[in-house]
Amino acid sequence: MNIIKGKIQRPQRVVIYGVESVGKSTFAAQFPSPLFFDIEGGTAHLDTDRVPVTSWQELLGGLAAATKTPYQTIVLDSVDWAERLCVEDLLATSKKQSVEDFGYGKGWVMVAERMSRFLSACDRAIEAGKNVVVIAHSKVQRVEPPDLLAAYDRYELKLSKQSSPLVKEWADELWFFRFKVKAIAQENGRAKGIGGKERVILTTHSAAYDAKTRSGLAEELPLEWSSVAHLFPQAAKPAPAAQIGKETKDAVALLESHEGPVNAYLAARGSIQPGQTWRDASEKLLAQIMERPQALIDKATSQPVEAA
Numbered sequence: 001m002n003i004i005k006g007k008i009q010r011p012q013r014v015v016i017y018g019v020e021s022v023g024k025s026t027f028a029a030q031f032p033s034p035l036f037f038d039i040e041g042g043t044a045h046l047d048t049d050r051v052p053v054t055s056w057q058e059l060l061g062g063l064a065a066a067t068k069t070p071y072q073t074i075v076l077d078s079v080d081w082a083e084r085l086c087v088e089d090l091l092a093t094s095k096k097q098s099v100e101d102f103g104y105g106k107g108w109v110m111v112a113e114r115m116s117r118f119l120s121a122c123d124r125a126i127e128a129g130k131n132v133v134v135i136a137h138s139k140v141q142r143v144e145p146p147d148l149l150a151a152y153d154r155y156e157l158k159l160s161k162q163s164s165p166l167v168k169e170w171a172d173e174l175w176f177f178r179f180k181v182k183a184i185a186q187e188n189g190r191a192k193g194i195g196g197k198e199r200v201i202l203t204t205h206s207a208a209y210d211a212k213t214r215s216g217l218a219e220e221l222p223l224e225w226s227s228v229a230h231l232f233p234q235a236a237k238p239a240p241a242a243q244i245g246k247e248t249k250d251a252v253a254l255l256e257s258h259e260g261p262v263n264a265y266l267a268a269r270g271s272i273q274p275g276q277t278w279r280d281a282s283e284k285l286l287a288q289i290m291e292r293p294q295a296l297i298d299k300a301t302s303q304p305v306e307a308a
Contacts, residue, residue, distance in 0.1 A: 011072075011126050012231065013170055016081075017053050017157050018177030022199055023134050024077075027177070030225040031133055032232050035066055040081040042301055051248070056082075056089035056114075057279055061248040062141065063121050064287035067128035070119040073232075078135045079167060080158045086114050093277055112162035119170045121287070131232060134167065138176070138209075155209040159238075168210055173231075176209045187286035199223035211291040251293040258297045265300035 009093030016024050028034065029048045036043050036050040037059060043050050049071070053059045059082060066074050076082060087099060090110060122132045137158040144151040155176060157164045168174055180198040200222040203213040221227040255262060255278055264271045272280050278289060278296075289296055 004293070011129060011131040012171045012172045013126060014131065014133045015124070015157075015167060015171040015177070016133060016137060016175050016177060017138050017155075019138055019155075019179065022179060024177055025075075027223065027225065028075045028077065028133050028135055030229075031075065031131060033055045033071050034073040034075050034133070035069065035071040036077055036161060037062060038077055039085065040078055043305075053085070055252070056085040058248050059085060059219040060118070060121060061251055063125060064290055066250060067125045067130065071130065073133060074122075075133045076122075076135065078137060081145045083111065083163055084157055084218065085113060086111055088120070089279065093279055107159050111160060112166060115116050115163045116166055116224035118281075119166060122170070123191070124287075134171070147173055152207065154207060157210070166210075168295045171212070172214045173203070173217075174212045176211045176212060178202065180210075201227060210247050246259045248290065254293045254297065255289070258300065261300040262296060265296070 016028060025036075025042055025046060026065055028211065029036075029043075029046045034048060036046075036048055037053050038050045039053045041052070051062050053062060059076075063074070064222075091097065091099070096102065096107075098109065101107070102110065122134075125132050138155045139158040140153050141156040142151055142153055150234075153162065153201075155166060159167060177201060177207070180200050199222075200213050201217075201223050202219065203217045203221065204211055204219040215231050216220050217228065259277065263272070266278055267274050267276070270274060271282075271285060272278065279286075281289060
C-alpha cells in the first residue's frame with residue numbers, strides 16, 4: 001500500500017464562467033504562459049498565443065500535441081462551443097440530422113460520454129504539468145429543488161444538462177465572474193439596480209450560482225489577477241508554438257484522405273467497432289494517431305486486413 005502524506009502540489013483544473021463582456025478571456029490570458037485553443041474566435045483582441053480550432057478532432061489532436069510543448073497553461077475558449085463541435089462531429093459520423101434522431105435523451109447522453117473522454121484528455125495535460133483553464137458562458141436556469149415549495153432562477157454553465165455536471169465535478173476551482181449590482185427598493189414597489197461597474201470573482205456555492213474553491217479563497221474577490229496569482233507560480237514564457245494548429249490540421253487531412261483503409265485496419269484489430277471511424281478511437285489511441293498519422297496509414301495500406 002502506497003501511502004502519500006500531506007498536500008500534493010500539481011497544476012490546477014480551473015473553470016471560469018460568467019456573464020457577457022465581464023472579461024473571462026482577458027483574465028485567462030494572465031495565467032502562466034498560456035496557449036489558447038480559440039474555438040469561438042474570440043481572442044483577436046488579446047496579445048497571446050492561440051490555436052484556431054474548427055472541429056472536434058482538431059481540438060482533441062491539438063490538446064494531445066499541446067502536452068508536449070513548454071506552455072504552462074492550456075486555455076479552452078470556450079467549453080460550450082467545444083460541446084457544439086462535439087455534437088457536429090457526432091452527427092456527421094453517425095449520419096444523423098439532429099441529436100434527437102438518436103431517440104429521446106440518447107443523443108445527449110452520447111455527447112456527455114464524449115465530453116467525459118475530453119475531460120480525461122485534459123487530465124493528461126494536467127499530468128504533463130499544465131494548468132487547464134476552461135472558459136464557459138453562463139445562462140439563467142429555472143430550478144425546482146425537491147425540498148423547496150417554489151422554483152427560482154440561478155446562473156448555470158451554458159452546457160447541456162448532461163455535460164454541465166461533468167465539467168463542474170472535474171474542476172478544482174469553479175469561479176463565477178459577474179458585475180456587482182445592488183437592488184434598491186423604490187416607492188412604486190419595484191427594485192432598481194445600481195452599480196454594475198465593479199467586477200468580482202465569486203468562489204463559493206450559493207442559491208444564485210455555482211462556484212467552488214479547493215484553495216481556501218475568500219467567497220468574493222476583486223476580478224483582478226492579483227486575487228489568485230499566488231495559486232499559479234509564473235515561469236518564463238516559452239517561444240510561440242503556432243505550429244501545433246497546422247500540424248493537427250495536416251494530420252486530420254492526411255487521415256481523411258486514407259479514411260477507408262485506416263478505418264478497416266483499426267476495426268480489424270478491435271480498436272474501433274464496425275461502422276465507426278478512427279475519430280471514435282480511445283483518447284489515448286487517438287493521441288498516438290494524431291502524433292504519427294503516416295505510420296498508421298503505412299500499416300493500413302501495406303498490410304492485409306484480417307478479421308478481428
